[in-house]
Amino acid sequence: MNIIIDAMGGDNAPSEIVKGAVEASNTYDVKITLVGNEQAIRGVAEKNSLDLSKIEIVHTDVVITMEDTATLVVRGKENSSMGIGLNLLKDGGDAFVSAGNTGALHAGSSLIIRKINGIARSGIATIFPFERPMIMMDMGANPTVTANYLEQWAMMCSIYMNKIYHVENPEVGLLNNGTEKTKGTAVMVETYKLLSESNLNFIGNVEAREIPFGACDVMVTDGFTGNIVLKLVEGMGKFMFGELKNMYSKNMATKLSFLAMKASLKQFKKSFDASEHGGAPFLGLNKPVIKAHGSSDAKAIKNAIRQAINYVQSGITQEISAEIEKMKEMKEKKENSKQ
Numbered sequence: 001m002n003i004i005i006d007a008m009g010g011d012n013a014p015s016e017i018v019k020g021a022v023e024a025s026n027t028y029d030v031k032i033t034l035v036g037n038e039q040a041i042r043g044v045a046e047k048n049s050l051d052l053s054k055i056e057i058v059h060t061d062v063v064i065t066m067e068d069t070a071t072l073v074v075r076g077k078e079n080s081s082m083g084i085g086l087n088l089l090k091d092g093g094d095a096f097v098s099a100g101n102t103g104a105l106h107a108g109s110s111l112i113i114r115k116i117n118g119i120a121r122s123g124i125a126t127i128f129p130f131e132r133p134m135i136m137m138d139m140g141a142n143p144t145v146t147a148n149y150l151e152q153w154a155m156m157c158s159i160y161m162n163k164i165y166h167v168e169n170p171e172v173g174l175l176n177n178g179t180e181k182t183k184g185t186a187v188m189v190e191t192y193k194l195l196s197e198s199n200l201n202f203i204g205n206v207e208a209r210e211i212p213f214g215a216c217d218v219m220v221t222d223g224f225t226g227n228i229v230l231k232l233v234e235g236m237g238k239f240m241f242g243e244l245k246n247m248y249s250k251n252m253a254t255k256l257s258f259l260a261m262k263a264s265l266k267q268f269k270k271s272f273d274a275s276e277h278g279g280a281p282f283l284g285l286n287k288p289v290i291k292a293h294g295s296s297d298a299k300a301i302k303n304a305i306r307q308a309i310n311y312v313q314s315g316i317t318q319e320i321s322a323e324i325e326k327m328k329e330m331k332e333k334k335e336n337s338k339q
Helices: 015-027 038-047 081-090 102-113 147-165 186-197 208-213 223-248 252-270 298-314 316-338
Strands: 002-006 031-036 055-059 095-098 123-128 134-137 171-175 201-206 218-220 280-283 289-291
Touching (some): 002 015, 002 298, 123 147, 123 223, 134 223, 147 171, 147 186, 147 316, 186 201, 208 223
Antiparallel strands (some): 123 280
């Protein structure tokens, strides 16, 4: 298995990317290929006494920045670390991990790796590490959606939760501004109908306030709303943890209490940090692409690589392909029965 890593993507590249890749190489029995500036990569290794003997390096000086437009990865910066990495994936690699520009990664993945036949639109799915882990899609790639997109995303996320988290018959919720089936936009009302008639374990509309309380295993929404939810959860986690630290720092007694509670508070903070699971899978593509958080440290990169390995081993792509065919056949039979 060959996991390809964009060594130059993200706020902490290449330092944390290289460290995480080496940690993963020492932990997992897979080949790892780093794509990026070879001199910079070797410089990080030398500075931190890291052994690169088990890692392949593919050199390029070109980098996709956070300010670059999405399509530059295929038209203008094809020789960037992201562009080369995606082409290596297409030409025989097993998975690709990048902490770089999300828009460019999604555009490049869609154009180079391409969607599974029958999938209308690929998107970004994120795991929220609450007590009951929940996957939400889409998280920013598709601000405008159709009911068909949302139905397919619910199916793909259900497969992901079953294969990766071993959740039998995952419960699916539709993020909405009320629980009644008539709530929301026309797209949401239509989606409710499609999901109700599907073979998925649809539990209905779910309001945002229920998200942290284990409302469902799978949540689907448009990319605009999903991205806002993600950023709000991350921000609230930082806010609450900061407030707790302030409370425990008032005097010597509260400081001693903080020491006793430190481990529990760290675990509490993790429950708001989606990067704890390594990264966000792009579901609907012919091969696994994992988007690591832009501020990923070495641990997060290692987790993203582990996530990529699990994705490859699980056979998710093949199961999505088979399920989309079943959905197509079911809809054709339904249409024929109406005639």
